[in-house]
Amino acid sequence: MNWNAIVTVYLKELKDSLRDRRTLISMIVVPTLLMPVIMFGAGFVMSKVVRKAQAEATSLVIVGGADSPGLVAALKADPKFRVVEPSGDYKQMVSEKKIRLAVEIPAGFETALKSGQTQAVTLYHYQGEMKSGMGVGEVDRFFRDLREKTVEARLAERGLSKDFVHPFEIKRENVAPPAKVGGNIIGGIVPYMIIILCFTGAMYPAIDLTAGEKERGTMETLLCSPVHRVNIVLGKFLMVMTASVATIILTLISTTVSIVIAGSFFAGRGAAAATGGAPGGGMGFIPTIDPAGILGVFALIAPVAVLFAALLLTISLFAKSYKEAQSYVSPLIIVVLMPAMMGMMPGIELSPKTALIPILNICLACKEMLSGVWNWGYLALIFGSTLAFAAVGIALCVRMFNREDVIFRA
Numbered sequence: 001m002n003w004n005a006i007v008t009v010y011l012k013e014l015k016d017s018l019r020d021r022r023t024l025i026s027m028i029v030v031p032t033l034l035m036p037v038i039m040f041g042a043g044f045v046m047s048k049v050v051r052k053a054q055a056e057a058t059s060l061v062i063v064g065g066a067d068s069p070g071l072v073a074a075l076k077a078d079p080k081f082r083v084v085e086p087s088g089d090y091k092q093m094v095s096e097k098k099i100r101l102a103v104e105i106p107a108g109f110e111t112a113l114k115s116g117q118t119q120a121v122t123l124y125h126y127q128g129e130m131k132s133g134m135g136v137g138e139v140d141r142f143f144r145d146l147r148e149k150t151v152e153a154r155l156a157e158r159g160l161s162k163d164f165v166h167p168f169e170i171k172r173e174n175v176a177p178p179a180k181v182g183g184n185i186i187g188g189i190v191p192y193m194i195i196i197l198c199f200t201g202a203m204y205p206a207i208d209l210t211a212g213e214k215e216r217g218t219m220e221t222l223l224c225s226p227v228h229r230v231n232i233v234l235g236k237f238l239m240v241m242t243a244s245v246a247t248i249i250l251t252l253i254s255t256t257v258s259i260v261i262a263g264s265f266f267a268g269r270g271a272a273a274a275t276g277g278a279p280g281g282g283m284g285f286i287p288t289i290d291p292a293g294i295l296g297v298f299a300l301i302a303p304v305a306v307l308f309a310a311l312l313l314t315i316s317l318f319a320k321s322y323k324e325a326q327s328y329v330s331p332l333i334i335v336v337l338m339p340a341m342m343g344m345m346p347g348i349e350l351s352p353k354t355a356l357i358p359i360l361n362i363c364l365a366c367k368e369m370l371s372g373v374w375n376w377g378y379l380a381l382i383f384g385s386t387l388a389f390a391a392v393g394i395a396l397c398v399r400m401f402n403r404e405d406v407i408f409r410a
């Protein structure tokens with residue numbers, strides 16, 4: 001192994017890659033812009049859609065209620081509701097999103113309330129549909145208020161206080177520090193996005209340095225040079241790893257800046273709400289992320305970049321053309337996505353078994369580090385096992401480069 005030869009091949013490949021537009025987009029543009037777009041662009045659009053849906057009056061159909069005029073009049077008078085006359089099957093209208101829900105009032109509802117009998121009001125809604133869910137919440141609150149007023153009236157008739165049915169209150173108080181709250185909120189998303197970008201950042205350079213050179217006819221020229229193939233492999237490997245690590249660094253920088261700006265923005269809104277006289281003083285609690293966790297994420301994902309670089313180089317080497325290499329490599333994104341998505345699921349925690357599962361272990365460890373939790377034993381196990389997988393990948397890559405039937409595959 002000659003380091004001078006390796007560096008020479010690496011610099012040559014680096015110069016060629018920086019001239020490739022696809023590599024620059026996957027390595028620089030996408031990781032730099034993706035997190036701000038997700039955190040601000042997508043968040044702004046989603047909040048705007050939700051606010052618009054909340055501002056709209058809930059469209060509903062009243063089924064029955066002919067003998068409960070007071071209740072029907074109260075529903076029609078509430079500005080939050082827009083009562084619609086049924087133009088057919090009201091259940092079909094809900095399922096086709098023509099209305100948000102239908103309210104079925106049982107016969108004799110108001111008479112039953114006065115006599116103390118129990119009745120059931122049925123809300124027909126579209127489960128899983130956002131607007132229908134909002135409508136159900138509004139109508140549910142309306143009937144809960146009616147129920148409380150009915151109870152208060154019955155207690156007053158008997159000379160009892162309304163506190164008679166509320167002997168105690170339940171209060172909630174968060175005891176976790178802001179870093180742990182922030183880590184649990186976005187701790188699963190950040191490593192998920194970083195791993196995906198780490199993979200895509202290495203994918204295009206790996207394809208271009210193997211199948212791309214075969215297609216251009218420059219692979220033979222490089223192999224004819226007085227450089228051992230191990231040095232050529234390691235030079236190309238270092239270039240692919242550089243692209244992957246650069247993608248990680250740019251992603252972490254843009255993510256950190258986005259989190260800082262977002263935290264300042266929400267803190268400003270919370271302060272404004274507090275000074276505006278809002279009861280309770282606005283938000284009062286701004287989630288944060290442990291800054292050391294960002295560095296820990298980078299240190300832990302670096303071996304994954306080595307693994308991805310070796311794996312993508314080996315697979316791309318089998319292809320005869322750039323397009324064929326893409327067809328081989330693209331399905332691997334699913335293989336990477338599955339364990340990364342499992343790391344975001346509740347109930348899956350870091351353990352000796354999960355610490356040995358590639359990618360999943362990284363997601364779980366990064367989530368804990370961003371929360372300020374450092375399990376050094378598990379971190380060492382994850383780092384060591386990932387390096388072992390990466391070493392196997394590099395050895396396999398070198399072996400494939402020494403096979404003529406792979407390099408000159410027809």
